[in-house]
Amino acid sequence: MALTIASVGGGDARGGVQLAYHYRRSRGGCDLIFDLVPLKVSVLTWRLLRNQLPTKDNLVQRNIISHDSQFCVTGCLETAQHLFLSCTVFAPLWGLVRSWVGMSSVDSASLQDHFRQFIYSTGGARASRSFMQLVWLCCISVL
Template identity: 50%
Template sequence: MVVFGGEGDGEMWGWRRPLRAWEEELLEECRLLINGVILQHNISDRWQWDSDYGGGYSVGGAYHHLTTQAEPPDVPLGDLIWHKQVPLKVSIFAWRLLRDRLPTKNHLFRRGIINSEACMCVTGCGMEETTSHLFIHCTTFGSLWHLIRSLIGMSGADPFNINDHFIQFIHSTGHSKARQSFLQLIWLLCVWVVWNERNNRLFNNIQTTVDNLADKVRFHSLWWLQANNANFMYGTQRWWSDPLFCLGLDRPLF
């Protein structure tokens, strides 16, 4: 489809009816995944089960692989990743992120998909794109955390490891479950926004300022809360000015 012009405005796509908004989002995710694939004429396409090179895939082998994997230390995934007000695709994305299984450039280089010169961060900061750099320490994307902390009235330093960052952001306040649930939603949303911005810069050559990324966090957090709570009646302006008040959490975090 790319060879025949499908890469441009999607002329090769054909649908029986107009796509809904959520379907367009899924299509965009599919397109981004396809853009990350490099086809080589001298190598045939094939599926490979990495857990057993000799015997190949089996249901028993897959079960053994899933049940013997070690969880990231001290990360209560069942309590933190799966949030009832967060879309499932975002929780699945976070599941991959905390296990360092996203196709970041350093992983693509190790697999021989890209060369070392293509490993640099999309922001132009001059550093290699690793998970911890992209989501925490990049001078561009890392500043999003400072803006979000300022918005919700909290402060703190960023740990080096993404798992530690997740735990600290949610639990460092030591307050009620309602506060922790809100911070959990915000953290999941922030990493989702960063990853989508990274893909837009890499594949679409579209850049968004950090201030606008913070606005996306504000908008989407409001939409998620409204979609799952019919009694949540606050509008955009009130939510932007004081999100903690809207949630009944207007006491200082520290």
């Protein structure tokens, strides 16, 4: 896709949402089942998998907050990876969900790998991948 955030709104929040919406509508064989979830969940997932959420580390990189403010309550650097995969408050959710759906796997270090591993963990059937995508999207949107 040739569009960039800068070409749709100059990189502001409105441009990011417009780009995500255009990206969602332009993909014929979409990997994510965006049509089954609300737009806000699609945009959240799109931004999360591209490290575009306004986490403290991203805000520091944009000089919006100071370097001293980039740590979360537990003292760790607040990144999307930390918040959604390794934070002591939220990380146990993934073990509970894996137990609930009856799968066993190891948590990945990156969100993209975690997403792929999670949806393909039940095998290659399209219906099971779609179900696992919905479960993953629900978990992400709840966190």
